[in-house]
Amino acid sequence: MYDIIVIGxxxxxxxxxxxxxxxxxxxxxxxxxxxxxxxxxxxxIENYPAAPHISGLDFANRLYEQATGLGAEVVFERVxxxxxxxxxxVVTAENTYxxxxxxxxxxxxxxxxxxxxxxxxVGRGVSYCATCDGAFFRNKKVAVMGGGxxxxxDALYLADLAETVYLxxxxxxxxxxxxxxxxxxxxxxxxFVLNSTVTKLIADKRLxxxxxxxxxxxxxxxxxxxxxxxxxxxxxENQPFEDLIKLDEAGYIAAGEDCITNVxxxxxxxxxxxxxxxxxxTAAADGAAAATAAxxxxxx
Amino acid sequence: xxxxxxxxENFETEVLKSDKPVVADFNADWCGPCQMLKPxxxxxxxxRPDVKFVSxxxxxxxxxxxxxxxxxxxxxxxxxxxSEASRSVGFKPKSEIIKFIGG
Ligand SMILES: Cc1cc2nc3c(=O)[nH]c(=O)nc-3n(C[C@H](O)[C@H](O)[C@H](O)COP(=O)(O)OP(=O)(O)OC[C@H]3O[C@@H](n4cnc5c(N)ncnc54)[C@H](O)[C@@H]3O)c2cc1C
Numbered sequence: 001m002y003d004i005i006v007i008g009x010x011x012x013x014x015x016x017x018x019x020x021x022x023x024x025x026x027x028x029x030x031x032x033x034x035x036x037x038x039x040x041x042x043x044x045i046e047n048y049p050a051a052p053h054i055s056g057l058d059f060a061n062r063l064y065e066q067a068t069g070l071g072a073e074v075v076f077e078r079v080x081x082x083x084x085x086x087x088x089x090v091v092t093a094e095n096t097y098x099x100x101x102x103x104x105x106x107x108x109x110x111x112x113x114x115x116x117x118x119x120x121x122v123g124r125g126v127s128y129c130a131t132c133d134g135a136f137f138r139n140k141k142v143a144v145m146g147g148g149x150x151x152x153x154d155a156l157y158l159a160d161l162a163e164t165v166y167l168x169x170x171x172x173x174x175x176x177x178x179x180x181x182x183x184x185x186x187x188x189x190x191x192f193v194l195n196s197t198v199t200k201l202i203a204d205k206r207l208x209x210x211x212x213x214x215x216x217x218x219x220x221x222x223x224x225x226x227x228x229x230x231x232x233x234x235x236x237e238n239q240p241f242e243d244l245i246k247l248d249e250a251g252y253i254a255a256g257e258d259c260i261t262n263v264x265x266x267x268x269x270x271x272x273x274x275x276x277x278x279x280x281x282t283a284a285a286d287g288a289a290a291a292t293a294a295x296x297x298x299x300x
Numbered sequence: 301x302x303x304x305x306x307x308x309e310n311f312e313t314e315v316l317k318s319d320k321p322v323v324a325d326f327n328a329d330w331c332g333p334c335q336m337l338k339p340x341x342x343x344x345x346x347x348r349p350d351v352k353f354v355s356x357x358x359x360x361x362x363x364x365x366x367x368x369x370x371x372x373x374x375x376x377x378x379x380x381x382x383s384e385a386s387r388s389v390g391f392k393p394k395s396e397i398i399k400f401i402g403g
Contacts, residue, residue, distance in 0.1 A: 040332035123389030
């Protein structure tokens with residue numbers, strides 16, 4: 001039995017492991033994919049205090065070395081269930097582990113459009129990350145679906161590479177930053193497609209076109225594009241815990257700044273928790289708060 | 301076995317005309333998930349002499365990426381007898397890569 005099991009080796013989970021190890025607790029971190037979480041996708045982080053420029057990969061490597069260097073054990077298995085009791089049982093496809101306390105730090109995932117062919121075309125024209133995949137679309141036509149800051153920044157980024165960028169948004173105006181919206185309007189090669197959503201993907205081995213439906217008129221337009229960047233937000237990864245842990249309407253774990261959930265001894269940290277700002281610095285802060293709360297719970 | 305670097309020049313001999321199945325790893329230096337996947341591929345290259353593992357840098361070999369419809373990396377494409385048998389996009393843990401490679 002471990003003192004604390006952390007689910008997810010992203011910034012929140014690994015920070016929790018650091019704090020728990022420094023409080024001399026035994027720690028197991030279970031990770032479904034690779035350590036580092038979402039941040040490994042970004043080439044440059046510019047807003048983490050005291051690190052003006054660091055790549056997501058370096059950030060992840062440093063965090064991993066710090067946590068494992070302090071004695072946290074990291075095992076690569078996906079958690080499918082937590083069973084509550086005086087001790088907590090954490091189930092993966094391969095094994096079952098027990099602990100006095102559990103910290104859920106499973107982060108979030110890109111929201112999918114949910115239309116036919118989307119899954120098959122990921123990596124063949126459909127993407128969720130402009131900075132990751134933009135380079136494949138030099139001098140090609142692309143579309144961005146979304147209206148928040150991520151979509152606007154993606155459109156700006158792609159406008160420097162691609163021949164044409166269609167920015168498709170289901171509303172008539174943008175929620176995002178005004179300065180970014182103005183910068184977009186100045187670009188000759190960005191075309192706005194408002195009050196519309198992507199309703200069909202057309203492909204021949206790779207994406208060749210999309211169909212866009214106008215919400216108000218019902219009119220369907222075909223746009224020839226090689227790339228579609230989907231930037232319609234993120235969704236939390238809390239499905240394995242939804243029977244046990246109280247979630248909010250959007251599916252985030254209902255826990256405050258103290259990271260305490262409705263189940264004593266189970267804590268939530270990072271992007272998967274109800275909060276207004278989802279960033280590295282808030283994920284790290286949650287990791288610290290959750291580990292401190294878990295340590296207190298164990299020694300109560 | 302080592303992971304062989306493949307370019308447009310040796311693609312045909314190393315991949316299409318290979319007598320073993322080939323797993324081609326399309327990647328780039330700036331791609332974080334690709335760097336995470338690299339040690340997994342290196343390990344598998346040691347463990348699986350029945351499969352040839354090759355690495356294709358998409359910045360140098362953008363034509364190869366385009367010809368094979370690769371628009372997101374890391375992307376593993378498995379070639380059997382000179383044609384694509386299956387592909388896997390994005391970082392995946394070793395256990396899933398083993399399943400992808402198959403027997
Ligand atoms: C492209 C991109 C660029 C970004 N740039 C910045 C930036 O510049 N600055 C900034 O502050 N923030 C940035 N962010 C946001 C930042 O990455 C997140 O806020 C942060 O990673 C959240 O950390 P987390 O640990 O809560 O979740 P995540 O990073 O999502 O990590 C969660 C981990 O849990 C694992 N997991 C999920 N389910 C399970 C399960 N059932 N069992 C086991 N493991 C599981 C996942 O595989 C993942 O590794 C960026 C995000 C993206 C996508």
